Amino acid sequence: MQVILAQPRGFCAGVVRAIEIVDRALVKHGAPVYVRHEIVHNKHVVEGLRQKGARFVEELEEVPGGAVTIFSAHGVSREVVADAQRRELHAIDATCPLVIKVHTQGRQYAAAGRHVILIGHAGHPEVEGTMGQIPGKVILVQNEAEVATLDLPVDAPVAYITQTTLSVDDTRNIIAALAARFTNLVGPNTRDICYATQNRQSAVREMSSRVDVILVIGATNSSNSNRLREIGTESGVPSYLIVDGSELDPAWVRDADVVGITAGASAPEAMVEDVIAALRRLGPVEVSTMEGIVEHAEFRLPAELAGTALAQPASKTTEQRDARLADQTAAG
Template sequence: MPDSTAPKRTVLLAEPRGFCAGVRRAIAIADQALQRYGPPVYVRKEIVHNHRVVADLRSRGAIFVDSEEEVPEGALCIFSAHGVAPAVRDNAARRGLDVIDATCPLVAKVHQEARRFARDGRTLLLVGHASHEEVEGTFGEAPDSTVIVETRQDAQELDIDIAAPTAILTQTTLSLDETEEITAVLRERFPNLAAPPTSDICYASENRQQAVKILADRAELVLVVGSTNSSNSVRMVEVAATRGARAHLVPDVGHFQAHWLDGITTVGVSAGASAPEELVDELLAALTEHGFANIEILRAAAENIEFGLPARLTAPAEESV
């Protein structure tokens, strides 16, 4: 007979979690391109940073390449959700590639800001991770006048005339708290620092981080479903850890380790903006097997944003060729 005095094992499941509007749009673009034009469809870089999504599209005829140079001349090529530098677009045009652009509109907004600030003669202080594809694309808008700032220490040590006109831009998937610290240093050091009218960190990253903070305050363990190369997923784990919870990134259920549950009564579960819900379902099933069958929804925000597809993918088939 079950021990009625034993603490109830509970999963707090965050909402919102998983796919954001930009990711849904990018995946839909790849899906529609495969249906409409048939394989092979070439995709420059991963369409979004999730191994399950990439594997599914690959099984259906998508070919993922590191460079547009690997795409046969004249072939169909999709640019990933993370955006590309103008040089990539120019090279694709020279090679006659049939390009469909899956860049997230919120990333495209940062590119537009970069061009505007560069035209104004400002040095761009781009806060982000230099190796991330999104930062590579934004940097490419004005490489001669852009400096990448990865850490608070970078911001403190920038060797730039403090009187020079500058502007701040950020990667869309950063930690809100860490970015605010870096921004505070830059604002203090550079009095002529301009900024976009609204934050570059996207609504989805912000909402998921806020939800994770609530999870971390109520759960001893926080599990974030997402791939290791997903910036927003990694940031969510970091946010949970800074709130005092034990936190792990779970690319898929095969990475889940049962010993994480030792001594735990409440587990918080969320998913990065590029993680499909099926990965969350698989993790929840594993937690249920270990006695965490009570699932409570924790709603931190409402999301109803949708981005439309390119017209060529929504027009009747005879008009799309």
């Protein structure tokens, strides 16, 4: 069986930063450190941090007064920030800088007197945080049909922003519907869309023409992982979302000559290796990595943690892991 790994795949810079913030906070302040919601949508990441002393809570009322508290990469509302201040929590913000950029854009549009429309998925933590960061009413739009139902004049001053885990491809039709509906519409440049989301989706589209089956590694509550699976299916390739190798159904790959593997932005590379190991238990596997974009983005840590050394060295890069997997294949 041939296995083709998508490039890029897995952790994005925002996820790497968020995990490192929790790690460094544990080193600097000691356990426990409290994290509001899952730091990222991946049970293996969350469990690994829990074993180190992180405690995950749904609401701040579960956190003892004055305790070190980290806001997840998805961001939080102004109300949550104010609540942390009232309770004198030692709050550290792990919100992805690209999400913060969306918050800033939304506030600027609102200050200019525009109706702010957020393109995103109802109930997603990032959407809830973004809507709570922008003064006034923010209108959530999830699809083109909802654009037609908006109760706003055609010439109303309107601005749109987008959930970062949606790509240019995901939002294109909705933005086009807004442009057709309103004569005074503004929005961010498409270059402001999350690079990681777009890159991973483009890689799956390219990979789909070369494989018989696609395995997407990620959590069921991960928006970007679910979208990767949908793109594979839309491309005509049977595609399955799995957390790790234990969820692999041998029937999915029984008749496949070439299996494609990708991973959502919150899925660690160790889970890619775990799935490959599960495939090897079914028979000989030859692993290669498709050509693609190599991401070099890095986001700064909060100043209070920048000088804190990690107890363990950083994990291997995707490129180093790819080289090791290739060596394993060559060795049989």
